[in-house]
Amino acid sequence: MELRSAGRSIALASVAVLIFSACSGSSTPSPSAAPSVAAPSAAASAAPSAAASAAASAAAGPITVGYLPKDIVNQYFAAAKTGVDKAAAETGSKVIQVGPNEAKPDLQIPFITDLTTQKVGAIIISADGKDEVAPALKLAMAAGIKVVGFDSSPAVGAYDVFVNQVDFSGVGVNLADWACELAPSCTGEIAILSAAATATNQNAWIDLMKTTLKLDKYKGLKLVDTVYGNDDATVSTTQAQGLLTKYPNLKVIVAPTTVGILAAAQVVKQAGKSATVKVTGLGFPNDMKPFVKDGTSPVFGLWSVPDLGYLSYQVAAKLISGEITGKEGETFTVKGLNGDKPYTIGKDGVVILGPAFRFDKTNVDNFNF
Amino acid sequence: MSAPVAPGNGERRWTHLLARWETLLVVVVVGLVALGASLSPFFLTPGNFSNLIAALMEVAIMALPMTLIIVAGEIDLSVESMAGLSSAILGFLWAAGVPLWIGIPVVLLVGILGGLMNGLLVARGGLPSLVVTLGTLALFRGLALIVLGPRGVSDFPPAFTELGFGHVPGTLIPWPFVIFILLAILLGILLHRTWVGRQVYAIGKNAGTARFSGVRVTRVRVGLFVLSGLVSSLAGVILTSRLSSARADAAQGMTLTVATVVLLGGVNIFGGSGTIPGVVLAVLAVAIMQNALRLASVSVEVQSIALGLLLILSVVIPNFAHQAKSALDRVRRGRPPPADSIAHGEAAVS
């Protein structure tokens, strides 16, 4: 019967699957996602030997790291990559960039598992969603790969070190301060244009900004809405337009995302509302220079994004060589950063790059990124 | 079964086999495995196969009822939104303190109801399924967003995460793959070995004739959409488990991949032909291709282009093969061949 041939092929395929899995069951420790005690001990026996040999060879020599940003279209991560590449070039190491075209957590998972299969030395990741990527990252760690989170953190326990670009509460206060500065007499309606609704970093900054806004100093400011632009230029533009239409008395748009702040500034400028509606948040100097000049966005902030990439790579390299393990209290130095003063690893393995930097018309021209 | 008619019948069966898309798919799968092995030393490592399969399992599971629906001459675009809605409801209930052993059945019930809505509008209302399921694609996703809003729910118990992310103990076979194979066997038997399956093919070939032959067209159609809704819901649960997070935008974009996989499996978009084994092979082909290319650091863009080309070829090649076969027949017999349908693989029609 016709179906027999088709049936045979599916039988063949299933047998192939079973053979593969059966072979593997005996030779490698069976990775299990359940964070039970059993897995680490099984992995511990097999992995440290692999990691130790890798470490011994990697301590002096070149390594391979996987660079997995939220998405590969966002210019922010392209800027960070320049720092990663620069650091890698110093030791002749290799950087593999992978990532989805859209900032969605489920799209990052296959890349994590593939990097694990490729046995890279470390994965440097900015997570689209802290919990979704955690199981895959934990498997990578169990296989001896170092995981360095940056920009947007994976869940605690799913990374060795998280390089935070800025102190969360610091940014929260900054955002509130800039909004206060731009609203006439620190009074009026303000709105937030964020990135993806699941982004760990933006959500942390926004939460801390809201806490700050409760203080007496800011009682004239009223936060009327928080909308999400998904780090997509088009969505951010339509959201910004929506804000202008819905809130005719809006005074400030706060956009803690480089994609969002640019979109909002463009929208305000083209609606001819630069005099009455101000835009602030986190943006690239090169993007925002014209808007500082014409008054749409007199004040905004960021940090050195290339330095963020540079630091992340160095942390990865130091984890691989064994110089640090990610425990609280450890210190290390990176030449050229932090004024050559040592960094200290804080709670939950967090390292902070430095304070946010404020840009305005007095200094924005001095920067080129 | 009639006795062989002419001496050339053996060759006839050969060209028949070659013209069968499923055979081509096996070749493609084998070719892709070879390609993968040559592109990257990591491809043939044991853990890799389980990884490459795991990422596509929700799509694969939803492709099974979609196969039956397309064979019956309809389509269900709302599968991704039903998966998203079930993820959202599951998250909502979990966050509200409802235990999973209640939450999951509730969500599956919602899947049945959603499928019922689709089925009734199409079968009873006589509306074209393309547009109905376009509407429910938006409606279900909208309901998901209303239920859960923009954030996610993620503190699920590890036992639940094990379902989507874990493996059968002692092996590297992911649980979702087991579910997929079981479902494939079930629906394969349903489509290829039961009276219901014959009815599905009959409806796809000619609904009017089927109705006159006593087939309960409305009932079967409604049943197929209900099945699709239920299975999409299940896929949503598995996705929530694998990501250990419930989100309203879960599964967004999956419909296109599901449709691509089914069509790649040799199912005729106009209905009336196609097989479950073909779709299973297509799932393997797509998963292997994506994995091999990713490991070789071939960009996602090239994969996208390759998939699109493969999809178009899945129709063009059997067309050509059929035309070649007809031409060969004509040359051999010296008379025009009987008008028979393309051998895309059908249950034996009496």
Next chain:
Amino acid sequence: MAESGVTATVGAGRTRGQWLSTVARQRELSLVAIMFVLGGLVSVTAPQFLTLSNLSQVAVLASIVAVAAVGEALVMITRNIDLSVEAMIGLVAYCVAIVLQRHALDAPAAIALGIGIGLVLGMINGAVVTLLKVPSIVATLGTLSIFRGVDYLIAGSHQVPLAGLPPGFTDPARDSILGIPIFVLVTLLVVVIGSVVLRSTRFGRQVYAVGSNPEAAAILGIPSRLVVFAAFSLCGLLAGVAGILWVMEFGTINGTSATGTVLSIVAAVVVGGVSTLGGIGTLAGAALGALFLGFIANALILVGLSQFWLQAIYGVVILVAISADAIILRRIQRATVESRAR
């Protein structure tokens, strides 16, 4: 006997034709009526809804979808579908943006290039459907992946910012002539030209004929494949126009631009009264459908419903629209049967 039979058929034909144009007008009128009612209701809670600036912005955003919807309607009237429109829009948008940023072409040449690319993409779709005989839903699903893949390949991780475009290029998105936004004028032009072609030329009649009864069309000697090829090519051309409008409206373009818009475009066409079964619908209806959906989206935001209700309401609107279509269609069939029995 035969005579009365012929008279009956002719009589039925005229009645059916009358019915169809009445239905089309009915659909367009109902959309306009609903928009009026909605406008009134919404302006009670949100007076800024009925301001010229708000309505202009709604119309401008809707224009992009409307132009693409006109092309899609053309394809759907021939009983096909084009799922690749969003990829065509994105690809054209990026190509136009990048040649402008690199100063390779000036604005008018870049616009011509965009339209040309759109036309070529549409012709590729047409060729796959008519020459390779691939069903349109499969063909355009495939070209959707291919065109988007090519878009990402060309764009990489590059993004063309607003500042990279020549000054003034994005002005048409905000300027008006005699109070009417330029984008709206473009849409009106497209609709008027398209409708004239469909209603008064032989090509137009062939388009409807191929869509409502392909077998009869073949018997009558209509070159169906050529007609379908032309429909897909025009759809591509209009997608190209939409892509240019996209650049002018949003300014910032990268490889993901226009992702996800195919749903709104097909929804606009369906709401506008074009049937997926072919042979029914007007271009004006499709454009109105786009405006209608944009209207609803805007109204929702202003009334204070969160953006998350939008999808659900779109879904309901689509379902209501096709149910209405089906009811009307059945009424036509009943009328045709009755008049034939007379």
